[in-house]
Amino acid sequence: MKLYTAARAPNPRRVAMFIAEKGIAGIEQVQIDLGAGQHRSAEYLARNPLGRVPALELDDGRVLCETRAICTWLEGYAPEPNLMGEGYDERAFIEMADRRVELHLFLGAANAIRHVHPGLAALEQPQFPDYGAAQAEKMRDIARWLDQALAAQPFVAGQRFTIADITAFCALEFARGLMKFRPGQEGMAHLQSWRDRIAERPSAAC
Numbered sequence: 001m002k003l004y005t006a007a008r009a010p011n012p013r014r015v016a017m018f019i020a021e022k023g024i025a026g027i028e029q030v031q032i033d034l035g036a037g038q039h040r041s042a043e044y045l046a047r048n049p050l051g052r053v054p055a056l057e058l059d060d061g062r063v064l065c066e067t068r069a070i071c072t073w074l075e076g077y078a079p080e081p082n083l084m085g086e087g088y089d090e091r092a093f094i095e096m097a098d099r100r101v102e103l104h105l106f107l108g109a110a111n112a113i114r115h116v117h118p119g120l121a122a123l124e125q126p127q128f129p130d131y132g133a134a135q136a137e138k139m140r141d142i143a144r145w146l147d148q149a150l151a152a153q154p155f156v157a158g159q160r161f162t163i164a165d166i167t168a169f170c171a172l173e174f175a176r177g178l179m180k181f182r183p184g185q186e187g188m189a190h191l192q193s194w195r196d197r198i199a200e201r202p203s204a205a206c
C-alpha cells in the first residue's frame, strides 16, 4: 500500500494520526509537494482526479480518497484499537461527533485560512477574505460549543478516544499554526485542556 500525503497538511495528518493510533506498519509514504503543484500533475490526477491528498493506493491498484473513507478502510484492515465504534449504535454516535467537528470546526478553520492567509493563495483562487473572516467566527462558535461539551465528557464523542478526537485535534492544530487560535486565551479552558491532553499522545507527533 502507498499513502500519498503532504507535510503539514491537516487532512493527511488525520490519516497519519489514525495509522499511528492503530500501530499499522508497512504503508509506504509518498510525499506530494502541494506548494510546487505536484497534486495537479497529470500523474497525480490519474490517481485522484480531484487533485487532493491524502490518497491510499491499495495493493490491487485501486485508489481510495477522502480522509474519512480511508479511515473506514483502515478500521476494517486493522480493527484494534477500535476508533470508529463497535456496533451500529456506537458507530452512529461517533460518526455524529466526527461529522460535526469535520464539517464545522475543521472546514471552518480550513476555509478561514484558505481565504485569508497569503500562503494559501496558490491553493485557493479566488480568495474571499470577508468570507474567510466570517468562517473564522463560525469556527469559534463551534469551538465554544465543543468547549462546553468537553466540560462534561473527557473526549469529543464521549467517554473514550475516537476518530472524532483526531479530526478535532488536527483542526485545532491547523488553526493554531495559521490562525494563531489558542482556545485557552479565548476563554475555552476545557477545549484547551483536552487539546493539551491529546497533544501528549505519541500519535500527535505525526
Ligand SMILES: N[C@@H](CCC(=O)N[C@@H](CS)C(=O)NCC(=O)O)C(=O)O
Binding pocket: 009, 010, 011, 012, 034, 039, 051, 052, 053, 054, 065, 066, 067, 068, 123, 124
Ligand atoms: N475532502 C477531502 C479534502 C482533502 C483536501 O482538501 N486536502 C488538502 C490538503 S489538507 C489538499 O489536497 N489541498 C490541495 C488543494 O487545495 O489544491 C478529504 O477529506 O480528504
